[in-house]
Amino acid sequence: MTNLNIWEQFIQQSQLRWQEVLMSTFTHIQLVFFSMILAIVVGVTLGIVITRFPSFVTVVLGGAGVMQTIPSLALLGFMIPIFGIGIKTAIAALFLYSLLPIIRNTYTGIKDVDKGTREAAKGIGMTNMQILFKVELPLAIPVMMAGIRTAAVINVGTATLAAFIGAGGLGDFIFLGITRGIDGLILLGAIPAALLAIILEILLSSLERWTTPEGLK
Template identity: 70%
Template structure:
């Protein structure tokens, strides 16, 4: 039975490899666009929370609530604002990606050693200089871990974009389910899993590179 499924998978791959490549590129576009927006918004929000601690409960709580909304429901909520297609998918994926990035940015900055901050103040550094030259470099590893987590989650969630006509690898999964063709489901699921593992490895390596070996102030 496994051999039969394998043969079906190879047959589908030989017939649809061009469509698969296009879907993979679409999937990567969805992930990259939503992650870029999430980083641009999430990191500053995380920094803001460290400056105004009273906002922490509201910002992290709001991002946490977004995480609890079922993926398909969130996609449905976005349709009246952005219509059917890629814009809606990117908006929903962006919202799903916020929590790990905001939380890790906030945690990374707040966990910076107080003695290091006091030493920077003693050298006459301004709050802005301390943030960009001390806190953010030391928190970068934790921030990268949040981005890494959000990216891996994003790759899996992006498969649901097919249900609103946004394309991606989810198209094969959706067609496979509707036609009861297991090989088509695997044709979408396997590349999505491989993509998630690949991005996780790349970001994991980047995370190691951002680990501070020393800080000059």
């Protein structure tokens, strides 16, 4: 099949299914949004905890690393007995898949804060919590945001597999296109997913610039 035929199919399917595309895009955004919120809350917390308790570094990073090595479809399959088929399972799997870069970058960002800066903060009477929130986390923001951006972009692509467990999203069109042999349908799912990843990267990059202290930009 020529490229022209593929694009003709894509245009035809877009005209026929644009409402479905909008609904699936909204579902896809929901999957990514809720799984990322959970991953950021848990990942940043764990990243902070292991900077305070170094003995847990290997266990936490190793456990999150194991999640990354499990194939996406297999991880979705493992979640089905716990959450059943549908959105909950997809969010749980995407959450686990997103943890490693967030935990690792939070840990690295805080550990890389200059020791002299910490000592200066202690010298002016800051408590450990004040040092964390007023010194360490602001200075670690660029590294932490890099981990969040990586997790988010990976999440958008992985979320297309949610179609295989009935969770919806743009993967529905990819799955349907593969089973029916219609390349235009595959593009109908792949192109919006790629655009979502690009838009998310731009938004998070802007957020990173906004939250980064002036001296680090």
